[in-house]
Amino acid sequence: MAKLCELCGEHRAIIKRPKTAQAICKECFFFVFETEIHQTIVQTNLFKRGDKIAIGASGGKDSTVLAYVLKLLNERYDYGLDLFLLSVDEGITGYRDDSLETVKRNQLQYDLPLKIVSYEELYGWTMDEIVKQVGLKNNCNVMSTFCGVFRRQALDRGAALLNVDHIVTGHNADDVAETVLMNILRGDISRLGRCTAISTCDENGGVTVPRSKPFKYTYEKEIVMYAYFKKLDYFSTECIYSPMAYRGFARTYLKELEAIRPSIILDIIYSGEAFEIKENVKTPTQMICERCGYISSNKVCKACVLLEGLNKGLPMLGVGDTKRLRKKHASTLNK
């Protein structure tokens, strides 16, 4: 006889929930998935009524589910939020151009306004041109530095153009647990102290808007399941420039642990939250970049250093251990 749902006891159980191992029906899965995200939003006071929220939309599964669920919860619980889709076009042929087509369809499917900002218009360089300049052999860390630093700032700039109060991204529980592991493994205590926060904001009253992860406690496997059962339209190809060497190891390790003990993802996040960072641990002082006016932990922000390196034919400037390189090229940079 078919097993009945452990939650409603009425319908046939067709899903084994990755987070709890419960056998449940599709409708109960939708309900618990959505309700847990609603509880995270309410318990952390993530938004205020009337807030303008930009959803960082890449067209991938996480941000597509985020846009769908936030719209649904906003209507179901009357949050009173004004939602927008915000996409960054890094200029990656055969990847971002295709995923942006998905976002454009999502814009119509969910009836949400969309703003696209591009590396080309903001920095004068597409990611394809940066790769050509840097050389693919310098791949993973170099590419993730350019991609990560420019994308972060591009989202801030897009948010400023839209005049929004808040940016949300599709970072999920697996991403947070991986980051906790990575920070422990490389002894980055200051980042360890910050990486489990659901929201990061600029305490100095600078130009960046708060950025949050409503999926902080949502398992990646459940996001994929939700997208699948809801038949959501998303783009599933991996970025051609993203080997993610170090994070990749943490991800594989975490997946192996999860196979033995599914609660490991939440356990790592809870451990991360419980760490108390000693007062004498050096944390970066936030200031405003003297060139572009965006938030920085140095006088000149990383995006400006990277950009200057590119424009001066020194693309490795600002990547990895930069102190030595920056010193070496200080005279060039100051010209």
Ligand SMILES: Nc1ncnc2c1ncn2[C@@H]1O[C@H](COP(=O)(O)OP(=O)(O)OP(=O)(O)O)[C@@H](O)[C@H]1O
């Ligand atoms: N090009 C982009 N434009 C806007 N937001 C982005 C972009 N790339 C990433 N983001 C935001 O950052 C989050 C994490 O991005 P990451 O590159 O780790 O992709 P991911 O985990 O595969 O997420 P997704 O499935 O949404 O692509 C995304 O969920 C999205 O909210």
